[in-house]
Amino acid sequence: MAGKTLYDKLWLSHLVEAREDGSALIYIDRQLIHEVTSPQAFEGLRLAGRQPWRRDANLAVPDHNVPTDSLERSGGVAAIADPVSRLQVQTLDENCADFDIVEFEINDVRQGIVHVVGPEQGATLPGMTVVCGDSHTSTHGALGALAHGIGTSEVEHALATQCLIQQKMKNMLVRIDGRLQTGVTAKDAVLAVIGEIGTAGGTGYAIEFGGEVVRNMSMEGRMTMCNMSIEAGARAGMVAVDDTTLDYVRGRPYAPRDDLWERAEVAWRELHSDDDAQFDRVVVLRGEEIKPQVTWGTSPEMVLPVDGVLPDPAAEENPTRRIAIERALQYMGLEAGSRITDIRPDRIFIGSCTNSRIEDLRAAAEVVKGRKIAPGIKQALVVPGSGEVKRQAEAEGLHTIFLEAGMEWREPGCSMCLAMNADKLGAGEHCASTSNRNFEGRQGFGGRTHLVSPAMAAAAAVAGHFVDVRAMQE
Amino acid sequence: MKSFKVIEGIAAPMDRANVDTDLIIPKQFLKSIKRSGFGPNLFDELRYLDEGEPGKDCSDRPLNPEFPLNLARYQGASILLARENFGCGSSREHAPWALEDYGFRCIIAPSYADIFYNNCFKNGILPVVLERDIVDRLFREMYDTEGYRLIVDLPGQFVATPSGEQFHFEVDAFRKHCLLEGLDDIGLTLQSAPAIRDYEQRWREQSPWLFDVIS
Numbered sequence A: 001m002a003g004k005t006l007y008d009k010l011w012l013s014h015l016v017e018a019r020e021d022g023s024a025l026i027y028i029d030r031q032l033i034h035e036v037t038s039p040q041a042f043e044g045l046r047l048a049g050r051q052p053w054r055r056d057a058n059l060a061v062p063d064h065n066v067p068t069d070s071l072e073r074s075g076g077v078a079a080i081a082d083p084v085s086r087l088q089v090q091t092l093d094e095n096c097a098d099f100d101i102v103e104f105e106i107n108d109v110r111q112g113i114v115h116v117v118g119p120e121q122g123a124t125l126p127g128m129t130v131v132c133g134d135s136h137t138s139t140h141g142a143l144g145a146l147a148h149g150i151g152t153s154e155v156e157h158a159l160a161t162q163c164l165i166q167q168k169m170k171n172m173l174v175r176i177d178g179r180l181q182t183g184v185t186a187k188d189a190v191l192a193v194i195g196e197i198g199t200a201g202g203t204g205y206a207i208e209f210g211g212e213v214v215r216n217m218s219m220e221g222r223m224t225m226c227n228m229s230i231e232a233g234a235r236a237g238m239v240a241v242d243d244t245t246l247d248y249v250r251g252r253p254y255a256p257r258d259d260l261w262e263r264a265e266v267a268w269r270e271l272h273s274d275d276d277a278q279f280d281r282v283v284v285l286r287g288e289e290i291k292p293q294v295t296w297g298t299s300p301e302m303v304l305p306v307d308g309v310l311p312d313p314a315a316e317e318n319p320t321r322r323i324a325i326e327r328a329l330q331y332m333g334l335e336a337g338s339r340i341t342d343i344r345p346d347r348i349f350i351g352s353c354t355n356s357r358i359e360d361l362r363a364a365a366e367v368v369k370g371r372k373i374a375p376g377i378k379q380a381l382v383v384p385g386s387g388e389v390k391r392q393a394e395a396e397g398l399h400t401i402f403l404e405a406g407m408e409w410r411e412p413g414c415s416m417c418l419a420m421n422a423d424k425l426g427a428g429e430h431c432a433s434t435s436n437r438n439f440e441g442r443q444g445f446g447g448r449t450h451l452v453s454p455a456m457a458a459a460a461a462v463a464g465h466f467v468d469v470r471a472m473q474e
Numbered sequence B: 001m002k003s004f005k006v007i008e009g010i011a012a013p014m015d016r017a018n019v020d021t022d023l024i025i026p027k028q029f030l031k032s033i034k035r036s037g038f039g040p041n042l043f044d045e046l047r048y049l050d051e052g053e054p055g056k057d058c059s060d061r062p063l064n065p066e067f068p069l070n071l072a073r074y075q076g077a078s079i080l081l082a083r084e085n086f087g088c089g090s091s092r093e094h095a096p097w098a099l100e101d102y103g104f105r106c107i108i109a110p111s112y113a114d115i116f117y118n119n120c121f122k123n124g125i126l127p128v129v130l131e132r133d134i135v136d137r138l139f140r141e142m143y144d145t146e147g148y149r150l151i152v153d154l155p156g157q158f159v160a161t162p163s164g165e166q167f168h169f170e171v172d173a174f175r176k177h178c179l180l181e182g183l184d185d186i187g188l189t190l191q192s193a194p195a196i197r198d199y200e201q202r203w204r205e206q207s208p209w210l211f212d213v214i215s
């Protein structure tokens, strides 16, 4: 019999009940909750007179709506200027109080983007099933967990039953062999993967990222890759547990200690695919061949290496794709045949659950250190992923580097990743963004997003247009 | 949840691939703490010429005259014809809520994003998968025929065109059952409460570090 993949192992260890029709009841170890997708779930519990099955399996934090401006933020929930945002954050506070769920409130130092907070606090651990009403829950798979986004009905379902009804996904291995060049990061690697398989390439699969590049990658980098597996269509991305994982988890506030740690470590060491495991699909990339990536269009698969030239729709034979290219070029205000390096961002956004961890901020700071942002840049925002990341960055003096370069240093939250708070693009503005989605209007009505790594965003901030960061690092 | 058996209704087009959840319902409307009232903001950026805000009265906003849902011939549509990878992007259930609130009970497309597909069933919407060529044909017939109506039969698992042609579709048995009966799946799962408790006890003995930590 063939061995098991990491996904198979996680699935089997959480199987409560397999049903004849192929669906299964899967036990959920951890649910993370934020203010946007939970109000209707709590309301549903109330209407049905239900209580959470296990309140200590849940952890809540407001992130999408919180202001990142220090002044507005300092007044707490009551000071949120937008009344609709304020109501949503207040509703989370009330629901957590009513149902006795632990919440890191708006100005708690542990507050931050839910996908940064979970691993950072040790609230998400290897071997867990993790869900959250947010598609980027795939991030937590970097720890060797089965983690995926769910809708609000499922948030309610997981609260009420500690389970979800699931169909087993297929197995895909994305293996990146060799090494990444200096200046090329996890973000570039995952964008290259999406460019290769497309935004629907992973639909129906759980992706395991492996190969030498991933083995040598930090936990932050692995989280960036797993975070964007949903942009390749896969609900879940994951990486096998190794020493890097264990070193990251050890000592985190909610991580096990002493003999519990010893026992956990033994179990966690098993969390990798067996050598003879069969994958339904295997995709292989060479690390050396990956260049810094920049998206030019309105879907993450519309991505090119920084030295690339924008596609010509006339040269595309598939009509659906041709129309998509035409529409994207038009929306982005770009010409077929022009160069990526000709694009001049109006704003820079360094943040989001993809790239707002300490390593990301260090990479950006290294590029802007001793330099100034170009005069054409209207705004360059740096938004740490959590209060803890912010504190760490300030201890290292990174904030001073950003401020001296002419960038803004903000309070933690989702911010301009989806512009639910005051941080937005104006219509027609281009943004070099370290977030994960370049959909039309995502960062503001009519806004134009280019997805890049933190180092590439910082390089664009300094140069005033996209440039190969490797040239600046020499 | 509303049950779904057989519906007959006007089909309307969403003729582009990779329609994402931001396009279905822009994020500014996610700030609502309710489940209903999203219909007027379905496809907001395509449907109106100005920028939509929560609380703004949509009845006097300027309509985009080129957007199909604004055309007289598609008024009252309950079936949405769509292209590949419909519903990609976020997990927000506001997307099916908006489609349902607008009046769509069924979507027909060659493929969907996983989370969206799943969310539809939880909200009384049937996402039908038909082959690309068939979807193409339905699009053409719809464009050619004003008042084009389709029948979607869930018990029989087929879509029927006005000419009486039938196309079979697949749907997973459990989801079909829940949709036909309009069942709340939390209630169903709670019938397995003893099995969940048994599992939980075993799992707690095996992995005690996963329990009682968040408090």
Ligand code: SF4
Pocket: A063, A064, A113, A114, A115, A134, A136, A352, A353, A354, A413, A414, A417, A418, A435, A436
């Ligand atoms: S940072 Fe962006 S992608 Fe991540 S959870 Fe927040 S809004 Fe979603």
